[in-house]
Amino acid sequence: MSLTGCLLLSAALFAIGAYGLMTRRNMIAALMSMELMVNAALINFIAFARFGGAQGRSGDAEAGSLFVLFSIAVTAAEMALALAIVIAVHRQRKHLDIRDLDGLHG
Amino acid sequence: MRDSFFYALCAVLLGFAGLTVLARNLFRAALALLGVLLCTAVLFLLLQAELVALAQVMVYIGGVMIFVLYAVLLTSELGGKMPSPTPLKAAVGVAVAAVMLAFMADLALRVGHGEPIGGTREAEAMDGDPAALAMDKLLESIRRPVVKPVGDGTNIASLKSLGARLLDPQGFLVPFELISVLLLAAMVGAIAVARHGGAVSQTAGGGGAARGKGQGGSA
Numbered sequence: 241m242s243l244t245g246c247l248l249l250s251a252a253l254f255a256i257g258a259y260g261l262m263t264r265r266n267m268i269a270a271l272m273s274m275e276l277m278v279n280a281a282l283i284n285f286i287a288f289a290r291f292g293g294a295q296g297r298s299g300d301a302e303a304g305s306l307f308v309l310f311s312i313a314v315t316a317a318e319m320a321l322a323l324a325i326v327i328a329v330h331r332q333r334k335h336l337d338i339r340d341l342d343g344l345h346g
Numbered sequence: 347m348r349d350s351f352f353y354a355l356c357a358v359l360l361g362f363a364g365l366t367v368l369a370r371n372l373f374r375a376a377l378a379l380l381g382v383l384l385c386t387a388v389l390f391l392l393l394q395a396e397l398v399a400l401a402q403v404m405v406y407i408g409g410v411m412i413f414v415l416y417a418v419l420l421t422s423e424l425g426g427k428m429p430s431p432t433p434l435k436a437a438v439g440v441a442v443a444a445v446m447l448a449f450m451a452d453l454a455l456r457v458g459h460g461e462p463i464g465g466t467r468e469a470e471a472m473d474g475d476p477a478a479l480a481m482d483k484l485l486e487s488i489r490r491p492v493v494k495p496v497g498d499g500t501n502i503a504s505l506k507s508l509g510a511r512l513l514d515p516q517g518f519l520v521p522f523e524l525i526s527v528l529l530l531a532a533m534v535g536a537i538a539v540a541r542h543g544g545a546v547s548q549t550a551g552g553g554g555a556a557r558g559k560g561q562g563g564s565a
Contacts, residue, residue, distance in 0.1 A: 244458025
């Protein structure tokens with residue numbers, strides 16, 4: 241368990257999430273892929289806080305934890321809004337295909 | 347022992363992540379995402395960030411994931427299968443993901459070996475610039491821990507120091523207050539969006555149906 245291991249894990253998680261975001265057509269599935277990418281970022285925060293950054297700088301454990309806590313709060317707010325939109329869209333259109341949601345397209 | 351546990355955890359986490367992205371059934375994908383979040387919480391525990399692990403379990407798994415599961419159950423039938431992506435799109439997705447992975451893995455390896463990533467040249471250029479120096483001083487004041495961790499030398503945030511840092515005006519008090527406003531705004535917005543959309547579709551679809559029925563009855 242090292243900084244490199246955590247960073248590689250987070251990179252792999254981010255890449256998987258990016259693949260999902262590009263291939264999924266269902267709105268909820270795309271949101272879940274985005275959650276994967278957010279999680280990868282959070283892992284990076286904690287890894288740097290625990291092991292320190294480059295050039296032997298020691299990490300700031302408290303700042304790392306607090307940044308992640310704030311990110312979790314922001315993500316909760318974002319997901320609440322996004323899922324409200326999902327439900328509203330489903331009520332109006334009866335499907336959640338991203339390709340057909342071009343109501344704001346000029 | 348600990349290393350092998352870490353690698354096993356990584357394997358399980360990436361497996362769940364792959365299932366989240368590839369599963370054809372939406373409900374199964376949501377359950378796999380739950381596994382990913384749980385594994386991440388265990389990883390946080392392993393990295394000695396207990397409070398974050400707790401918040402991950404309570405907020406993500408207890409709050410967000412329940413909400414996602416509700417949305418899945420409300421909007422799609424349980425046994426339904428989503429169409430798999432076309433080969434072209436899957437290929438493009440794999441290519442983009444691979445390029446991202448290559449760049450980030452390169453960065454990760456360089457950081458892991460202690461190489462400086464940028465930074466040095468900027469530090470040299472910063473010498474003469476008063477604005478940059480002021481910014482650096484500001485960042486330094488934010489960075490300064492207010493309460494020293496209990497066991498020094500180890501890089502672990504105790505709950506006490508976390509709380510002091512969170513409510514310290516020099517620390518994270520302002521974002522802490524702002525995030526409460528943001529959460530309130532998001533809550534109100536979510537209710538407004540979900541209710542408003544429902545009201546519109548009901549008056550558009552339900553009202554029309556009722557009127558049609560009424561006419562049919564009178565005729």
